[in-house]
Amino acid sequence: MTAGVLPDLNLYIGGEWRGSAGRETQPVLNPATGETIGALPLATSQDLADALETAERGFATWRATPPEQRAAVLLRTAALLRERAEELAQIATLEQGKPLAEARGEALYSAALLEFHAGEALRNYGKVLPRAPGLRSLVLKQPVGPVAAFCAWNFPVINPVRKISPALAAGCSVILKPSEETPASAIAVMKCFQDAGLPGEVCQIVFGVPDAVSRTLLASPVTRKLSFTGSVPIGKHLMKLAADTVMRMTMELGGHSPVLVFDDCDLEKTLDTLVAHKFRNAGQVCVSPTRFYVQEGIYDRFAAGFAERTGRIRMGDGREAGINMGPTANPRRPGTIEALVENARSVGAKLLAGGGRGEGDGFFFQPTVLGDVPIEAAAMNDEPFGPLALLARFGSVEDAIVHANRLPYGLAAYCFTENGRRQNLLADSVESGMVVINNVRTSWPDAPFGGIKESGFGSEDGPEGVEGHMITKAVHMS
């Protein structure tokens, strides 16, 4: 890769790379500088028609491919991701902004997902139901069909892998539309699949005007499943489109994760863990800890410790050594976060750290901490998706649970307490797809990842993620 410029950007349809000749293009920006770093071709209606026709053929090919061969392709892809981790990290950081160390972690975690799914490809077991002698019923698991997958820009390497890998393990073909803002990472991932021997018609990548792409793919009877990662409003819109052909869906939408910090926690360790996690990927993570409810007895010490640690974060171009937080990913984010900060302060929140945009033409916003944030502040209700920590006080465990469950979101929740009985109560009572106690890790290849309420439904990862790409068929034999 030439320094500061993305490799060639192309669509991948039917095993061929299609470039900008005869297609409109869209600039791709470096969020650390605002400079244009590539020109992305956008799919024509013929491209989309070709992709659908190819996906249908690809499904026939792939579902007939023995599971051990599918698994072998996934394992070879994982090996290539590990081998090319540095190259992938450079691309992801250039187009998305996160520090290189985080981008390297994305490549390695993606390889682990593929390795897990390779195992799952061998375990798509059905059932045999007992009947009278000579009779039996079978429950078969079969791939659902071609998948239309749309994903966001926040994890430019992991998001495409998270969509493609379980679909391939199940025996489905895929048309992926990654974010137009981070296309090169998805293309580099696709090259790993290609070089690992995945037949060209089985997985394809298109970019375009998102609304036109999703309307076309979801209106087609070829598409049998929708998998989406992005915001709640777009998720609701896509569900309505998908309803017309009654397709399967997995929805990984936004979150507004509560963090419940109790008086008896290990305060210093809790602060170290939470501050690092809050500003990972500049807070642009669906499971980012957002509303920090802190028990009255330790609130002042927690707020001071949080602000002090936040002040030590080094913000800058993610390609530079020693940077802990990069820019936000696109020009929309700083303005949105700035408005949320101003609104919160206008209703009485105290600014404890940060609070403003960075210098230069990049899309920087300082790591920011607001204290005693009133419930009516917009940020306490709308997903900030940026480097903004909101601190508030609570009294009893019952109050904490009411705060945690107040919003229509239910993706991740974090609880910090040494009391085992309380840990169990919180695990049972907090309305969230993932509850994490005394830690912040929500994602493991073998564990289901996903939300409830308006944060979505269906799981990614784990055996559940593959199951979401399969139909269940009953066969009664006599």
Ligand code: NAD
């Ligand atoms: P957005 O909702 O406009 O876009 C999110 C993603 O969805 C983008 O990658 C976009 O290309 C895609 N998209 C948008 N419209 C689409 C359509 N009609 N058909 C298919 N795909 C479409 O929001 P944004 O400004 O890019 O991001 C801001 C918000 O998105 C955040 O506040 C957050 O709520 C949400 N978000 C969530 C996640 C997540 O991991 N769940 C990731 C990124 C963004």
